[in-house]
């Protein structure tokens with residue numbers, strides 16, 4: 001298997017089919033302005049920090065590099081591109097101002113790494129690694145996201161965790177600080193290093209992703225970014241790309257699929273409406289029988305009988321007190337799936353037991369189901 005990168009792991013996590021289409025089948029994603037903008041800003045940070053000896057480049061040099069290396073792909077119009085180009089210049093001027101004062105050479109900039117996690121190869125580039133006065137490492141990852149990160153984003157960021165693993169293996173020094181640098185506001189947000197349990201969890205995640213890929217598990221998983229660039233290959237969206245004559249074929253007494261969908265939704269609505277009317281009439285009849293002390297109410301052609309039905313059952317404590325001393329209690333026990341699911345998320349239970357339980361999860365049954373979604377409103 002080829003080495004995995006953070007982008008691949010994260011894509012597989014969000015949708016394994018998307019991962020397969022892009023990284024195994026080799027389909028090319030469309031150009032996006034935000035990738036171009038992000039890459040341009042990353043190159044500028046690299047240019048600024050990757051000097052052989054201080055001082056860093058002057059502001060004029062940095063802006064010249066920016067103009068020469070500007071990536072135009074993916075912008076929707078020349079106006080949009082010009083707006084971002086000017087915006088990038090402003091960000092860089094501020095970036096230069098902040099970082100030229102007290103400039104210190106990092107020990108690595110855009111550093112390629114290769115590490116091994118129990119036989120799984122991992123590769124990537126770390127934006128910047130500094131050596132702190134304590135002799136430990138500080139890792140910086142630049143982001144051009146719109147929003148500033150929350151503390152939770154910082155603490156859960158998978159990329160930083162992978163970089164910590166990579167840096168500690170590469171330099172054989174402990175990491176002391178992890179930073180996400182918000183380029184748009186020139187704001188660094190830092191936290192301490194991941195602990196051993198968090199690193200173990202990430203190693204496990206890498207192994208799980210690698211195993212999924214090896215076993216060719218590529219189910220589509222809908223997520224906030226759907227549809228991706230390959231909807232014509234995705235079972236959630238492919239129907240929209242089918243040949244019109246195929247779609248015209250009747251699937252239900254000559255009814256084409258589009259009408260069948262609307263018919264289904266309309267029937268579902270009628271069932272709901274009828275169910276609510278049914279419940280109301282039922283309750284009125286019960287109220288009437290109870291108020292009048294009747295067990296039967298008559299219509300013109302039918303009669304309904306009212307009875308208070310009692311449901312019998314056993315008290316768990318009493319049954320247990322009786323059966324346990326006889327060694328029979330286990331015969332009436334069975335696994336409660338919903339309690340088991342609660343236990344897996346219950347922090348009062350030992351974490352390794354919860355993890356082992358979670359790893360035992362299997363598909364035990366599958367059945368077809370339909371969900372309805374209003375596409376007109378979404379559009």
Ligand code: SF4
Nearest residue numbers: 015221226227228234
């Ligand atoms: S459209 Fe969504 S579900 Fe389908 S392959 Fe793309 S990311 Fe996955």
